[in-house]
Amino acid sequence: EADIYQTPRYLVIGTGKKITLECSQTMGHDKMYWYQQDPGMELHLIHYSYGVNSTEKGDLSSESTVSRIRTEHFPLTLESARPSHTSQYLCASSEFASASEKLFFGSGTQLSVL
């Protein structure tokens, strides 16, 4: 069982609000990721990190930012939420030098922007 946690589980907010989605893992994994997923659709990588003080943009421009001050914590921030940001956001982690590139996912945050 993976030890990666996301909060909140559900979030409904108004347009223009600033929000932060939390993600924490207790496995000591170096690599962490944020994915965006619409219902039943493929996952799109929006940010990732190789370790502390490392942040990289993924393929999807989501107008969000991330930070990695601690190994276990990788929060995602939307400075000004828009209805187009309505989606599920999944956090994941993996070992940096693992021979098996297995991702461990959290349960996700379902975001609705009105």
Next chain:
Amino acid sequence: GESVGLHLPTLSVQEGDNSIINCAYSNSASDYFIWYKQESGKGPQFIIDIRSNMDKRQGQRVTVLLNKTVKHLSLQIAATQPGDSAVYFCAETTNFGNEKLTFGTGTRLTIIP
């Protein structure tokens, strides 16, 4: 561009029967393939992986087959159980980098009791 896609969006299988979920990929440089299972309200869960130097790999009740000639990947689930009902995603990458992982559109598998 690169794409990973599944042939069928939905699949219904009688409990106890075997199921096969297919996946096509377009990047001939892909060398690592993974199947994930996503149950309702949960994040994806790793099922099985295979590297391009293999054409078959077996796990517990699951088998992944890789045909590099036609760029096709399949997941076989034996003796399906109600708990197998979920959306299944294939994903591929090169050089074992998760940051380059490309997910396909999922197939929803429903097990009929």
